[in-house]
Amino acid sequence: MGWYQKLRQYFPPEEMKKKEQMEALLKQNPHYKKEETDSYIMLYGEYSDFIFVDYILVDKEKRGQGIGQRLLEELKAKGKTIILEVEPVDEDDPDTVKRERFYLSNGFKRTEHIRYYRDVGETSPELNRMELYYWSPQGEVDEEVIREQMVKAYEDIHHYQYEEYFDRWEPDPEKLIQYTPDAPEQQVHYLEQGDDHDPDQPQV
Structure with a gap:
């Protein structure tokens, strides 16, 4: 089974890029890298001052052997800020609880004001x-800096050749990733194409 199929088996469809898009990223984007062994798959974007982790998948037969922790330590050794995105914790979903516990135990902090x-879903x-x-x-780290770095990664990786691979309008990362230290929690949703509102503006 190929690396893309393995990712698709583990990650939900709404978190998966298209195969052709990811292959183009690996061939054409100098920042995007893949490490693959029989034990794990890791894809990430590396920049001068930060690393964005796109996917980490440890083979289910090899979990519990410290592989994930070792991969994070290897990235930390580069001496750059590391950013990753995680599903919100759902107490009814043990995987989300374990995932948060894993990253916190490895020294990661959850942003509070982003x-x-x-x-990016297929x-x-x-x-x-x-x-x-x-x-x-x-x-x-100032969360405004984290936000700026994530916008760069979003534009460079998640939206790589977006119009070529997705038959829908391209939302603005500046609006999808907001630094709002004093704003109450709000729900953002898509507008249907043809709506009278600005299609680049997530509605709240």
């Missing part, structure tokens, strides 16, 4: 609420 919605045009976690060799 409201983030993602649209099959779903809906916006998906995600949480951002980060680790930095400097410890605490």
